[in-house]
Ligand SMILES: Nc1ncnc2c1ncn2[C@@H]1O[C@H](COP(=O)(O)OP(=O)(O)OP(=O)(O)O)[C@@H](O)[C@H]1O
């Protein structure tokens with residue numbers, strides 16, 4: 001084939017004819033001598049052999065030592081060396097399992113998956129996914145730099161083709177996940193042309209998480225809520241922000257609210273935090289009434305509660321003006337979190353227009369001014385469209401539980417969230433409490449699962465922490 005005069009010429013397209021053009025130019029065909037091609041193959045092989053010890057030092061050393069022992073001492077010695085090595089590994093595994101996992105098992109797994117999953121399928125998957133670039137009839141693919149394995153995922157560090165952007169990869173996360181047989185794929189940008197593709201190997205959040213231990217000291221900027229996909233505790237900031245939880249019916253909004261309340265219990269007990277609850281459905285929060293400083297369950301009373309929060313906030317702001325810029329929770333000025341379950345009931349669905357308008361005004365005032373005076377809103381919502389809650393952008397932090405439509409993901413988590421792998425619309429209905437969140441300081445959405453605080457837990461919480469002094473002021477329709 002290499003000797004053929006026409007080798008390579010079929011790849012060259014003649015310049016497209018233009019009707020009015022008299023002179024036609026075509027790309028000249030310069031044939032590469034076969035010896036050049038052979039020399040290049042040999043050079044690549046030599047390069048590979050030279051680089052091998054640097055890329056896979058342990059594997060190369062193992063093979064080299066085995067060959068040397070067999071050559072100088074014979075196969076009996078080789079068998080003895082291998083038996084001793086295996087016994088050593090066995091002792092290591094039993095004695096220091098974590099270290100063994102980190103240093104041996106996960107590295108071996110990474111090498112295996114690099115070769116048999118990623119390198120093997122890299123070209124076909126990327127070409128079919130549309131991530132191969134061509135320039136002057138040559139194909140360029142992003143290059144795998146490194147594959148590492150954690151307990152639950154593979155991280156493939158990739159060098160992008162010059163001239164492409166990480167968004168090209170972000171738009172094809174679904175193709176990549178299916179292509180490499182992973183449940184999902186998430187993209188992290190490390191730097192110019194340097195991205196990491198994370199492919200989970202299995203779902204670490206498949207099992208429900210029992211209610212977490214009540215913390216001894218409460219950090220209102222990092223309340224333990226459940227688990228992140230990587231096994232870390234999912235912590236939610238409430239002080240200094242407002243949080244909107246969105247999910248279809250049955251998605252687990254209740255578990256987010258109750259996990260937050262549970263994480264604040266010691267502060268509720270000592271009076272440095274208060275929960276004001278609006279519970280239009282009377283099903284979600286009524287169970288733990290004894291824990292709330294105020295409680296409302298009808299449209300009118302809910303508006304009364306929200307307006308009372310606004311008055312309290314404005315009174316604090318007047319007191320702080322010119323004296324302090326940051327709120328520190330105390331018994332006199334506790335941190336107040338206004339929990340509103342199904343917030344659309346008061347802002348969109350309530351039949352009385354006046355109630356809707358006042359509720360919206362109160363929520364807008366709380367969310368735009370409450371942050372620095374220690375008042376936060378934690379709201380739950382089923383439908384994130386603007387017609388239902390046009391205040392959604394006033395909530396700096398959002399939690400996307402299972403959603404109905406793909407288009408809702410960016411509505412909740414912000415532009416580009418779905419492209420980065422936050423497929424909240426694909427969350428399995430059998431996994432309530434699973435959500436995507438954006439953690440502070442990172443644009444990459446993280447998959448989390450809220451702990452499930454069951455009715456018995458709520459009863460126990462109310463019995464232990466719902467001191468008589470905290471019995472709620474039940475708003476009786478007084479605005
Ligand atoms: N974190 C969780 N882990 C396991 N199961 C959960 C979790 N959260 C909720 N569930 C289950 O899902 C059911 C529905 O949850 P929940 O009532 O919180 O949904 P919701 O989003 O508040 O729905 P709705 O909008 O109808 O009130 C619960 O009864 C419970 O059985």
Ligand SMILES: [Mg+2]
Nearest residue numbers: 253254284341
């Ligand atoms: Mg609910």
